[in-house]
Amino acid sequence: MALNYEIDNVDLKILELLMKDAKKPYTEIAKQVYVSGGTVHVRMRKMEELGIVRGTTLVIDHTNLGLDLTAFLGIYLEKSSMYGNVFDQLKEIPEISTIHYTTGNYNMFVRIHCRNTNHLKNLLHDKIQRIEGIVRTETIISLEESLNRNIDVVSLIDTKR
Numbered sequence: 770m771a772l773n774y775e776i777d778n779v780d781l782k783i784l785e786l787l788m789k790d791a792k793k794p795y796t797e798i799a800k801q802v803y804v805s806g807g808t809v810h811v812r813m814r815k816m817e818e819l820g821i822v823r824g825t826t827l828v829i830d831h832t833n834l835g836l837d838l839t840a841f842l843g844i845y846l847e848k849s850s851m852y853g854n855v856f857d858q859l860k861e862i863p864e865i866s867t868i869h870y871t872t873g874n875y876n877m878f879v880r881i882h883c884r885n886t887n888h889l890k891n892l893l894h895d896k897i898q899r900i901e902g903i904v905r906t907e908t909i910i911s912l913e914e915s916l917n918r919n920i921d922v923v924s925l926i927d928t929k930r
Contacts, residue, residue, distance in 0.1 A: 774819060779804060780812055781923045784822070788919045791825050828917075836864075836882040839914065840889055842897070843875035843907040851902030852876065858900045864892055875907070886910075 782802045786793060795809040802809070816822045831839065846855060852870055859868055859879060867880040883889040889908070898906060 774815055776816075776821070776926065779808075780816060781926060783809055783812055784816070785921075785923045788922075831882045835884055838883045838885055838889055839911040840881045840883065841909040841911065842879045842881055842893075843909070844877035844879065844897075845904045845906070846876040847902050847904050849876060855900055855902045859897070862892070862896055864888075 779802055783798055786798050786801060795813070796806045799806040799809045813822060817824075831837075844855070846852060855877065856868060856870075859865055859877075864881050864883055865879050866882060869878045870876070871878050881889065881892065883892060889910075893906065893908065897903065
């Protein structure tokens with residue numbers, strides 16, 4: 770595939786429809802975009818090869834599975850160069866759903882899902898704060914997730930670059 774592939778309005782419309790319903794069959798998307806089903810397959814494959822689309826995921830409601838507490842953890846590292854080692858260890862902890870390398874107050878920012886505060890305390894004490902390179906952590910408990918969405922790429926991406 771050519772490296773100079775440019776995203777156009779058809780690609781953006783395909784993405785928009787799949788972000789609303791990732792289970793929608795390509796044949797239905799093709800009808801809505803006025804292209805063939807094969808065209809949708811080809812364009813999705815190209816966007817996957819470009820790294821624009823990185824697979825599909827299920828959206829899990831953690832509270833319905835007994836993980837009632839969501840927390841954000843700001844992590845201070847001893848040295849920024851320790852990020853890779855700390856990341857490798859954090860990604861092995863199943864309660865952690867996202868890891869960000871950040872600027873500002875923290876070197877890293879992670880999202881954690883736990884059963885309750887005791888589970889969170891044990892996770893922090895027994896696993897996270899024992900990782901070499903982590904100097905200290907700050908925990909922020911989420912009371913409610915009010916919004917979690919994909920951004921509207923169709924309105925934000927200029928296809929006339």
